Amino acid sequence: MASAKNILKIIKRKRLDIDSDMIKLAIQFANSAHKGQKRQTGEPFINHSLATAETLAEMGMDESTIIAGVLHDVPEDTNVTIEEIEKNFGKDVAYLVNGVTKLGTLKYRGLERYIENLRKMFLTMAEDIRVILIKFADRLHNIKTLYALPPHKRRRIAVETLEIYAPIANRLGMDEIKGQLEDLSFQYAYPDEYAWVQSQMVERYHTKERHLKIVKRQLEEELKKERIEYIKIEGRGKDMYSFYKKVMAHDKDFSKVNDLIALRIILDTIPECYTVLGTIHRRWRPIKGRVKDYIAQPKPNGYQSLHTTIFSDDGEVIEIQIRTKEMHEEASYGIAAHWHYDEKGSIKVEKKFEWVKDLSQWKQALNGKEYLEQLKINVFQNRIFVFTPRGDVIDLPEGATPIDFAYHVHTDVGNKCTGSRINGQLVKLDMVLKSGDMCEIIIDKKRKGPNPDWFNFAKTGTAKSHIKASRKKYVSIPSIWNIVEEVKKANPVQQKKKK
Numbered sequence: 001m002a003s004a005k006n007i008l009k010i011i012k013r014k015r016l017d018i019d020s021d022m023i024k025l026a027i028q029f030a031n032s033a034h035k036g037q038k039r040q041t042g043e044p045f046i047n048h049s050l051a052t053a054e055t056l057a058e059m060g061m062d063e064s065t066i067i068a069g070v071l072h073d074v075p076e077d078t079n080v081t082i083e084e085i086e087k088n089f090g091k092d093v094a095y096l097v098n099g100v101t102k103l104g105t106l107k108y109r110g111l112e113r114y115i116e117n118l119r120k121m122f123l124t125m126a127e128d129i130r131v132i133l134i135k136f137a138d139r140l141h142n143i144k145t146l147y148a149l150p151p152h153k154r155r156r157i158a159v160e161t162l163e164i165y166a167p168i169a170n171r172l173g174m175d176e177i178k179g180q181l182e183d184l185s186f187q188y189a190y191p192d193e194y195a196w197v198q199s200q201m202v203e204r205y206h207t208k209e210r211h212l213k214i215v216k217r218q219l220e221e222e223l224k225k226e227r228i229e230y231i232k233i234e235g236r237g238k239d240m241y242s243f244y245k246k247v248m249a250h251d252k253d254f255s256k257v258n259d260l261i262a263l264r265i266i267l268d269t270i271p272e273c274y275t276v277l278g279t280i281h282r283r284w285r286p287i288k289g290r291v292k293d294y295i296a297q298p299k300p301n302g303y304q305s306l307h308t309t310i311f312s313d314d315g316e317v318i319e320i321q322i323r324t325k326e327m328h329e330e331a332s333y334g335i336a337a338h339w340h341y342d343e344k345g346s347i348k349v350e351k352k353f354e355w356v357k358d359l360s361q362w363k364q365a366l367n368g369k370e371y372l373e374q375l376k377i378n379v380f381q382n383r384i385f386v387f388t389p390r391g392d393v394i395d396l397p398e399g400a401t402p403i404d405f406a407y408h409v410h411t412d413v414g415n416k417c418t419g420s421r422i423n424g425q426l427v428k429l430d431m432v433l434k435s436g437d438m439c440e441i442i443i444d445k446k447r448k449g450p451n452p453d454w455f456n457f458a459k460t461g462t463a464k465s466h467i468k469a470s471r472k473k474y475v476s477i478p479s480i481w482n483i484v485e486e487v488k489k490a491n492p493v494q495q496k497k498k499k
């Protein structure tokens with residue numbers, strides 16, 4: 001559990017340039033402000049403040065950010081004001097706490113609110129990335145304690161996390177945070193699918209793990225022979241949600257997804273990474289087409305590593321990732337490892353994250369549609385947003401057709417689809433959709449199932465797997481909007497109040 005002691009320990013271990021007395025002071029301050037308050041879990045409120053600060057320390061953030069993490073709920077939930085925070089902890093801390101408070105909760109309700117929320121999120125991000133990092137740390141603990149909330153709330157928050165927070169964490173290169181957010185939300189957002197993946201994984205995991213241990217031992221021997229020193233070799237399980245998405249993209253065929261667990265080797269230098277790749281390929285046969293050099297060609301979000309997949313002596317398929325310590329830190333916390341102050345004392349992010357700064361230029365004069373267009377390019381690369389006649393948004397990959405749209409609205413809409421209108425015009429089902437299109441699906445209630453030809457122009461894994469497996473039983477994933485509707489129905493009073 002998070003505690004003052006733990007936070008100070010992390011600061012020491014990471015050698016952060018932070019005055020631990022100031023941290024202790026902030027904790028005392030928050031403690032008395034939140035005195036008597038309890039979380040839904042029954043624990044003292046301060047635990048939430050400490051957990052948030054602990055994540056920020058783990059990310060290697062600066063003193064102001066960690067202190068702001070401790071104090072982030074003070075203005076909203078207590079009588080203590082921003083002015084008092086400023087008096088005690090200075091302008092920078094007050095600015096950050098105020099930023100988090102202003103951002104408030106991001107809710108996924110209706111198109112307007114969705115755009116508004118994203119807009120808020122990105123404008124804040126452009127101003128000072130640290131505010132968003134506090135928000136992520138805050139959300140992470142909220143998700144960890146989600147079990148204490150009533151079921152309908154649980155589900156809404158979990159879906160919100162999967163739809164808004166996780167993609168942004170991914171875009172910011174925060175792998176560790178993204179993985180945790182997704183895995184913790186998955187079970188509440190889609191409990192049936194979660195149970196299914198878990199049961200499938202457990203069994204396969206154990207066989208895999210045995211083979212992994214053998215390969216690990218052999219690799220250690222090999223590296224010893226070649227006198228290569230490494231920092232560590234670890235076996236790692238795949239994040240469940242990303243594994244689930246991968247399995248769905250492969251027509252629910254578990255055997256096609258090989259990286260259930262992978263070996264990861266952490267080394268000191270880049271040349272050592274390439275040397276070790278050579279060592280591995282001399283010892284085991286690599287699978288063709290699976291050698292990836294993300295060191296020379298990083299992923300768009302900045303991710304770097306060498307990947308290879310080999311056949312073990314028993315013919316088992318094993319993925320191996322090779323990277324330096326720095327790459328490992330970056331892969332975990334992304335942008336958090338990439339900002340610094342410039343000479344004037346303002347925040348600077350490194351080149352590969354400069355797009356975050358560009359967002360501030362659109363501060364004025366963007367309508368909702370234009371803004372979505374920009375978001376598409378800058379954040380949800382290669383994604384388009386298409387509207388339902390009711391104004392709900394469906395998020396699809398580029399090149400998607402009305403068939404993909406139909407299946408993303410609902411399985412039944414896909415299965416019973418006979419035609420489509422885009423912006424009021426009747427179109428063929430293989431028409432490529434654009435961002436901002438309003439798409440309407442014409443259904444025939446008597447229709448038994450999809451046309452197999454659709455497979456040729458469907459783009460999304462969801463649509464493809466439905467078309468292919470239309471006769472097999474299929475667990476459907478409700479769209480976010482169905483859930484929103486459910487929440488509205490379950491909570492009519494609250495809904496009214498919001499207006």
Ligand code: MN
Nearest residue numbers: 048072073138
């Ligand atoms: Mn909070």
